[in-house]
Amino acid sequence: MVMIASTLACTTQGDDAAARSGSVGAPQHAPERYGVGRSATPTEITAWDIDVNAKGEGLPPGEGTVAQGAMVFAKSCASCHGAAGEGITPNPRLVGRIPGDSFLFATDLKAVKTIGNYWPYATTLFDYIRRAMPQNALGTLTSNETYAVIAFLLHENAIVPTDAVMNATTLPAVQMPSRHRFVMDDRQGGARFK
Numbered sequence: 015m016v017m018i019a020s021t022l023a024c025t026t027q028g029d030d031a032a033a034r035s036g037s038v039g040a041p042q043h044a045p046e047r048y049g050v051g052r053s054a055t056p057t058e059i060t061a062w063d064i065d066v067n068a069k070g071e072g073l074p075p076g077e078g079t080v081a082q083g084a085m086v087f088a089k090s091c092a093s094c095h096g097a098a099g100e101g102i103t104p105n106p107r108l109v110g111r112i113p114g115d116s117f118l119f120a121t122d123l124k125a126v127k128t129i130g131n132y133w134p135y136a137t138t139l140f141d142y143i144r145r146a147m148p149q150n151a152l153g154t155l156t157s158n159e160t161y162a163v164i165a166f167l168l169h170e171n172a173i174v175p176t177d178a179v180m181n182a183t184t185l186p187a188v189q190m191p192s193r194h195r196f197v198m199d200d201r202q203g204g205a206r207f208k
């Protein structure tokens with residue numbers, strides 16, 4: 015931003031006439047560098063670079079089972095989300111499918127969205143939980159515990175079997191019940207953009 019602004023200033027104000035006019039308030043050249051800060055180290059970048067996309071790119075090593083996840087959930091999540099993920103007001107319900115997996119959210123505005131009836135990608139669970147949960151102790155779960163609690167939540171939502179193991183390979187392969195309800199937004203702008 016600074017560089018662009020200073021380039022524009024040179025173009026519009028840099029000719030001799032403008033300089034001689036000595037106009038008050040003419041933009042000053044910004045220095046090329048301010049001499050503050052330093053390049054982030056690879057370790058620092060790695061610590062921040064934690065996003066996981068829908069395809070599962072960015073998932074870390076590690077794994078966890080449904081049984082292990084049940085323990086993580088009881089210890090770190092149930093106090094807010096209920097023992098079986100049923101939700102405790104105002105903390106959201108995480109578990110529950112709608113009979114026939116009907117997607118009635120447009121017509122029934124009171125229908126409660128859960129992981130099982132709404133979320134299109136299982137991989138989002140990793141990204142979200144690692145960033146945002148447990149809400150009262152952020153960043154305390156290991157990767158193994160995160161995979162495990164996801165295995166538990168997917169099992170509670172009747173999406174994976176009791177012996178499921180979640181890791182960087184199995185999690186992206188999970189087919190979420192509502193995946194087909196979502197389409198990519200491929201609008202290019204212009205007349206088609208609403």
Ligand code: HEC
Pocket residue numbers: 086087090091092093094095104105106107108127128129139142143147148149150155163
């Ligand atoms: C201190 C209370 C608290 C604890 C503990 C907690 N959560 Fe949450 N959780 C919340 C609240 C509040 C929200 C809603 C946040 C929002 O919508 O911004 C939420 C939202 C979520 C969501 C998103 C629900 C949705 O469909 O939008 C997931 C998934 C989730 N929590 C998982 C977990 C897991 C897994 C744990 C344990 C590792 C956990 N939470 C522990 C309070 C908590």
